[in-house]
Amino acid sequence: AQSVTQLDSQVPVFEEAPVELRCNYSSSVSVYLFWYVQYPNQGLQLLLKYLSGSTLVESINGFEAEFNKSQTSFHLRKPSVHISDTAEYFCAVAGSTDKLIFGTGTRLQVFP
Amino acid sequence: GAGVSQSPRYKVAKRGQDVALRCDPISGHVSLFWYQQALGQGPEFLTYFQNEAQLDKSGLPSDRFFAERPEGSVSTLKIQRTQQEDSAVYLCASSADVQETQYFGPGTRLLVL
Structure with missing residues (x-):
């Protein structure tokens, strides 16, 4: 069975500071890894994904995540956050089937 | 182009009532x-x-939950004899093919009183 752990339920940070949102997964098979973002009163949007190839993946708005197989992690990072990054972030894993297994989410709150 | 849409966006049901949630x-x-x-x-x-x-x-929590997609397009999730523990947001997602990116709808927020 697969599972995802997001240890931090909330991460407060000041604007322009760096941030890391942690995600660890467990799986007995090869996995695909995802980060989804949910802005207030909006639906889930794909932020970035790892399917294969380069272990470092990037989004168009400055976020990046690195797949670390030995540590079973897929942490999300951004070197300098904006107020507009305030949202709920969900890490998810998919295996041989397409269904996504989500973590419980991390609320990123960016303060001015 | 249009994304995934869901209706209704909000639904309040009395305990024991049947509900139907739609996904386009x-x-x-x-x-x-x-x-x-x-x-x-x-x-x-x-x-x-x-x-x-x-x-x-495999994820349907009980036999009160039933889903269908008879023509391979629109889908309906039906919940019979709703219970308070059914209160949640129900999300629909679609993808172009197997192992392609899933695009989510805005969800239907169900409140069972």
Whole structure:
């Protein structure tokens, strides 16, 4: 069975500071890894994904995540956050089937 | 183009009432998923369709939950004899094909009183 752990339920940070949102997964098979973002009163949007190839993946708005197989992690990072990054972030894993297994989410709150 | 749409956006039901939630996927998308998101939790998988075939319904919490996609496009999630624990946001997602990106709708927020 697969599972995802997001240890931090909330991460407060000041604007322009760096941030890391942690995600660890467990799986007995090869996995695909995802980060989804949910802005207030909006639906889930794909932020970035790892399917294969380069272990470092990037989004168009400055976020990046690195797949670390030995540590079973897929942490999300951004070197300098904006107020507009305030949202709920969900890490998810998919295996041989397409269904996504989500973590419980991390609320990123960016303060001015 | 239009994304995934869901209706109604909000539904209040009395305990014991039946409800039907609708999902319109992105046109041409083969795969369709239903997830349930309880307050403060991540979405949890309910069921999956490939075209009109329901390939996985392992996440449906009880036999009161039923989903269909008869023509391989629009899908309906039906909950019979609703209970308070059914209160959640029900999310629909579609993808162009197997192992393609899932695009989520805005969800239907169900409150059972």
